[in-house]
Amino acid sequence: MNTGKRQKQRKVLLMGKSGAGKSSMRSIVFSNYVAKDVRRLGATIDVEHSNIKFMGNLMLNLWDCGGQDGFVENYLTHQRNHVFGSVAVLIFVFDIESREFQADVISYSAIIRALEECSPSAKIFCLIHKMDLVQARLRVQLFDERTEYIRTASESFRDNVEFFPTSIWDQSLYKAWTQIIYFLIPNAGTIEALLTQLADVIEARELILYERTTCLMVTHVTRGRETENPFTDRFERISSILKTHKQSMSKHTGIPAGSANFAEMQIKTGRFMFFITRLTENTNLAASIPPSEQIFNAARVNILLVRPKFAELDIASKPRPGIQQAFAHSAAQIERGDERSEEEGGRRGNKGKEREVVGMGGGGTAFEG
Amino acid sequence: MEDLPDAEIPVSDVPPRYHTGRLPNSKAGDGKPRLLLMGQRRSGKSSISSVVFHKLPPSETLYLETTTRIKKESMHSFMDFQVWDFPGHLDYFDPAFDVDNIFEEIGALIWVIDAQDEYLEAIMRLNTTILNLQHSYPDINVEVFVHKVDGLSEDYKGDTFRDIIQRVQDELSDHGYENAPVSFYQTSIYDHSIFEAFSKVIQKLIPQLPTLEALLDSLCSTCRIEKAYLFDIMSKIYIATDTSPTDIGSYEICSDYIDVVIDVSEIYGWDRPQENGEGENGHSEIVEIGNNDAESLITMERKGNNYLYLREINKYLALICLMGDDSPAEKKAIIDYNVGVFQAALKKVFPRAEGDPLLPEE
Ligand SMILES: Nc1nc2c(ncn2[C@@H]2O[C@H](COP(=O)(O)OP(=O)(O)OP(=O)(O)O)[C@@H](O)[C@H]2O)c(=O)[nH]1
Ligand SMILES: Nc1nc2c(ncn2[C@@H]2O[C@H](COP(=O)(O)OP(=O)(O)OP(=O)(O)O)[C@@H](O)[C@H]2O)c(=O)[nH]1
Ligand SMILES: [Mg+2]
Ligand SMILES: [Mg+2]
Numbered sequence: 001m002n003t004g005k006r007q008k009q010r011k012v013l014l015m016g017k018s019g020a021g022k023s024s025m026r027s028i029v030f031s032n033y034v035a036k037d038v039r040r041l042g043a044t045i046d047v048e049h050s051n052i053k054f055m056g057n058l059m060l061n062l063w064d065c066g067g068q069d070g071f072v073e074n075y076l077t078h079q080r081n082h083v084f085g086s087v088a089v090l091i092f093v094f095d096i097e098s099r100e101f102q103a104d105v106i107s108y109s110a111i112i113r114a115l116e117e118c119s120p121s122a123k124i125f126c127l128i129h130k131m132d133l134v135q136a137r138l139r140v141q142l143f144d145e146r147t148e149y150i151r152t153a154s155e156s157f158r159d160n161v162e163f164f165p166t167s168i169w170d171q172s173l174y175k176a177w178t179q180i181i182y183f184l185i186p187n188a189g190t191i192e193a194l195l196t197q198l199a200d201v202i203e204a205r206e207l208i209l210y211e212r213t214t215c216l217m218v219t220h221v222t223r224g225r226e227t228e229n230p231f232t233d234r235f236e237r238i239s240s241i242l243k244t245h246k247q248s249m250s251k252h253t254g255i256p257a258g259s260a261n262f263a264e265m266q267i268k269t270g271r272f273m274f275f276i277t278r279l280t281e282n283t284n285l286a287a288s289i290p291p292s293e294q295i296f297n298a299a300r301v302n303i304l305l306v307r308p309k310f311a312e313l314d315i316a317s318k319p320r321p322g323i324q325q326a327f328a329h330s331a332a333q334i335e336r337g338d339e340r341s342e343e344e345g346g347r348r349g350n351k352g353k354e355r356e357v358v359g360m361g362g363g364g365t366a367f368e369g
Numbered sequence: 370m371e372d373l374p375d376a377e378i379p380v381s382d383v384p385p386r387y388h389t390g391r392l393p394n395s396k397a398g399d400g401k402p403r404l405l406l407m408g409q410r411r412s413g414k415s416s417i418s419s420v421v422f423h424k425l426p427p428s429e430t431l432y433l434e435t436t437t438r439i440k441k442e443s444m445h446s447f448m449d450f451q452v453w454d455f456p457g458h459l460d461y462f463d464p465a466f467d468v469d470n471i472f473e474e475i476g477a478l479i480w481v482i483d484a485q486d487e488y489l490e491a492i493m494r495l496n497t498t499i500l501n502l503q504h505s506y507p508d509i510n511v512e513v514f515v516h517k518v519d520g521l522s523e524d525y526k527g528d529t530f531r532d533i534i535q536r537v538q539d540e541l542s543d544h545g546y547e548n549a550p551v552s553f554y555q556t557s558i559y560d561h562s563i564f565e566a567f568s569k570v571i572q573k574l575i576p577q578l579p580t581l582e583a584l585l586d587s588l589c590s591t592c593r594i595e596k597a598y599l600f601d602i603m604s605k606i607y608i609a610t611d612t613s614p615t616d617i618g619s620y621e622i623c624s625d626y627i628d629v630v631i632d633v634s635e636i637y638g639w640d641r642p643q644e645n646g647e648g649e650n651g652h653s654e655i656v657e658i659g660n661n662d663a664e665s666l667i668t669m670e671r672k673g674n675n676y677l678y679l680r681e682i683n684k685y686l687a688l689i690c691l692m693g694d695d696s697p698a699e700k701k702a703i704i705d706y707n708v709g710v711f712q713a714a715l716k717k718v719f720p721r722a723e724g725d726p727l728l729p730e731e
Contacts, residue, residue, distance in 0.1 A: 036559070132428050135432055136429070136432075169426065169428050170426070205637075206637075225641050225642070228641075229636070229637075229639055230639055231635070231636045231639065234636045237632065237636065238632075238633070238636070241628070241629055241632050241633065244625065244628070244629075245625060245626070245629050248621065248622055248625035248626075249622070249669070251618070251621070251622075252618055252619070252621065252622040253669070259670075260669075261669075261670045262667050262668060262669050262670060262676075263668040263669060263670045264666075264667070264668050265629075265665070265666070265667045265668075266664075266665060266666045266667075267630055267633055267634065267663070267664075267665040268660040268663065268664045268665070269634060269638060269660055269663040269664075270660060270661055270663075271637070271638045271641070272637040272638060273660075274633055274637055278670075288637045291660070
C-alpha cells in the first residue's frame with residue numbers, strides 16, 4: 001500500500017464575476033502579494049493556471065477563470081467539458097458590494113449546472129468576499145441573507161456547499177482557504193496521527209503544521225488545557241501573522257518573499273514558550289509548550305529527529321538524500337551546541353512509538369475522492 | 370514602499386527650540402504632556418488617534434464619524450501622555466473656548482493637513498493658530514502632518530510637501546515670525562509613517578532622551594548590534610534609538626516584529642486555570658516559571674545566525690535589536706549580559722516603569 005507516494009492532482013476552479021477578487025486572493029495566498037499590491041492586478045484574460053505543490057502529496061491545479069461575460073459564455077459552451085470536467089473543488093467568489101446580486105446568482109446557477117453535468121461529485125465553496133466594505137455590525141446579517149439565497153440556487157449541491165465571509169484585509173481569507181486545502185489533502189489523517197504522537201512525546205500544548213509558501217494551516221493537535229484556549233481563530237491568525245512577517249522580512253532583507261523564510265522563531269515568556277521551525281521541505285511546525293527551558297530544548301531536538309518521518313508524507317520535490325543531509329547537518333549542530341539538551345531529547349524521545357507511525361504511512365487516508 | 374528621507378525638515382539652520390524636558394508652559398503641572406490634534410474637518414485626526422492608540426485597522430477609519438467635542442485619551446506608558454482629538458470645525462481661539470486650559474499643559478500641537486485635498490485654508494488656519502500661540506506659549510512644538518500621502522504619486526507627494534512647507538514659512542516670516550519651531554512630516558495611516566512621525570514628536574518631549582541614546586549606543590558597540598530601538602510596546606512608538614543613521618526600513622521591521630510577539634503572546638498567554646502542584650500532564654514535575662521578561666529571537670534561513678532579537682525591558686518598553694551579519698552564535702550570552710546592564714541603567718532613568726511584565730496584558 002503505497003498511495004502515500006503518488007502525487008494527487010486536484011483540479012480547483014476559481015470563478016465569479018469580473019472584479020470579484022479572485023486573482024487578488026490567489027496572489028495573496030499563493031504568490032506573496034500583500035493586500036495593498038492587488039490594486040495593480042489587471043482583469044484575467046481567459047484562464048490562468050497555476051500548479052501548487054502542497055503538503056501530503058497534494059498537487060493543486062488551480063484554474064483562475066477570468067470573469068468577464070465573454071469568457072464565462074465561452075466556458076459554458078465551447079469549453080464546457082474542458083473547463084468543468086474532473087473538477088475536485090469549485091470556489092465561487094461573490095462580491096458583497098456587487099449591485100447586481102441577482103444577476104450574479106443567475107450566472108452562478110448556470111455554472112452549477114455545468115458542474116453538475118461534468119463533475120457531479122465536486123465540492124463547492126462560496127466565498128462572500130470584500131466583507132471589509134460592510135460595516136462591522138451589519139456583516140453577520142448580510143452574510144446570512146446572501147448565503148441563504150445562494151444556497152437555494154445551488155441545485156443538487158444545495159446541502160453540500162460551504163460558505164465563508166472573506167476579505168483580503170484580514171485573516172478571514174486564511175480561514176476559508178485553510179478549510180478548502182484541508183478538504184483537498186489526501187492523507188490528512190496520517191499526518192494528524194503522526195503529529196499527535198509527536199505532541200505527546202514533546203509534551204506540547206499545541207502543535208500546528210503550516211505549509212511554508214502559503215502559511216496556510218495543514219492541521220493541528222491541541223492537548224490538555226490548551227483546548228480551552230479562548231482564541232479559537234488562532235490558527236488563521238497565526239497564518240496571517242506569519243505571512244505578514246515573511247513580507248516584512250523580505251522587504252527589509254531584499255530576499256524575495258518566496259524564500260525569505262526564517263530558520264526559527266522563538267518566543268519565551270513566563271506563561272508559555274513558543275517556537276516555529278522548519279519541519280519538511282514544504283512545512284513549518286509551530287509548537288506551544290509549557291514555560292520550561294528543559295522542555296523547550298528537548299522539544300527542539302525531538303522535532304529534528306522526527307523530520308524524516310514527516311518528509312515521507314510530504315512531496316519529495318528534491319531527491320531524498322537532500323532532506324536527510326539537511327537533517328544530519330542540523331542534528332550535528334545541536335550536538336555541538338547543547339549537549340545537555342541532546343541527552344534530554346534522547347530520554348524523552350519515544351522511538352518505538354515513532355517507528356510504529358512510519359509503518360502506517362499512507363494508510364488512513366481521510367479524504368478520498 | 371517609499372521611505373521618508375526628508376520626513377522632517379528643519380525650518381532653518383538655527384537649531385529648533387524644542388522644549389525638551391521641563392514644560393515651561395505648565396501651570397497645572399500634572400506632568401502629563403498633551404498632544405493636541407488639530408486641523409480641518411476630515412483631515413484625518415480621529416483616524417490617526419484611533420490607529421495609533423487603539424490599533425484600529427486603517428480601513429475601518431472609513432466609518433469614523435465626525436468629531437463634535439474634544440475627545441481626550443490617556444496613554445499610559447513609561448510617561449503619561451494625553452491625546453486630545455479636536456473637532457475640525459471649531460475656532461480654537463473662540464473666546465467661548467478656554468484657551469488657557471487647552472494649551473497650559475501642552476507638549477505638542479499636531480496640525481493635520483489632508484494632502485489629497487485643497488490645503489490653502491488649512492494653512493491659513495494653521496498660521497493664525499501659530500501666531501496666536503506665539504505670544505502666550507512660544508515654546509510649543511508645532512508638528513505639521515502632511516497626511517494621506519498614500520494616495521499620491523511620488524512626484525506629486527514631494528511637490529505638495531515642499532509647497533506646504535514653503536507657504537507656512539513664507540507667511541510666518543511675513544508676520545515677522547522667523548524660525549518658528551515648526552516641523553513637517555509626511556504621514557499616512559496605511560503604512561508605518563504615522564508611527565514614525567509620532568515617535569519623533571514624542572521623543573522631543575522625553576527629557577531623558579540623550580541618556581537613553583547614550584545607553585543604546587554603548588549596547589550596540591559592545592554587542593556589535595546594527596541598530597537598536599527602545600519601543601513603547603503598546604503604541605509601537607519608539608522612544609529612542611542609537612545614534613547611528615535611522616532609516617524607516619529598520620523601524621518597520623522592528624515594528625512588525627513587535628506585532629508578531631504581541632499577537633502570539635496574546636494567543637498563548639491566556640489565563641490558564643492553576644493546576645494544583647501538578648504538571649500539565651497529570652504527573653508532577655519541576656515547576657519552572659519560564660522567562661520573567663519575555664524574550665524572542667529570529668534566525669533566518671538565508672542569513673544564518675541571529676537576526677532579530679527582542680527583549681522586554683519593563684512593563685512598557687521592549688528593546689529590539691537588528692543584528693549584523695557577523696554575529697557569532699555565542700553572542701547570545703554576551704547580549705543577555707549587556708541587556709541586563711542596560712535594563713538596570715534604565716531602571717534609574719525611568720523609576721516608575723517597574724511592575725509585572727507586560728506581555729501579555731489583558
Ligand atoms: N475592499 C476590498 N477590495 C478587494 C478585495 N479583494 C479584491 N479587492 C479589489 O477588487 C478588485 C478586483 O480584483 P481582481 O482580483 O482583479 O478581480 P477578479 O475576480 O480576478 O476579476 P477578473 O480577473 O476580471 O475575473 C481589485 O482592485 C482589488 O483591489 C477585498 O477583500 N476587499
Ligand atoms: N487615504 C487616506 N485616508 C485617510 C487617512 N487618514 C484618514 N483618512 C480618511 O479620512 C476620513 C476622515 O477621517 P477622520 O479621522 O474622521 O477626520 P477628522 O479630522 O477626525 O474629521 P473631524 O472629526 O470631522 O474633524 C476617513 O474616511 C478616513 O478613512 C490616510 O492616511 N490616508
Ligand atoms: Mg482575475
Ligand atoms: Mg474627528
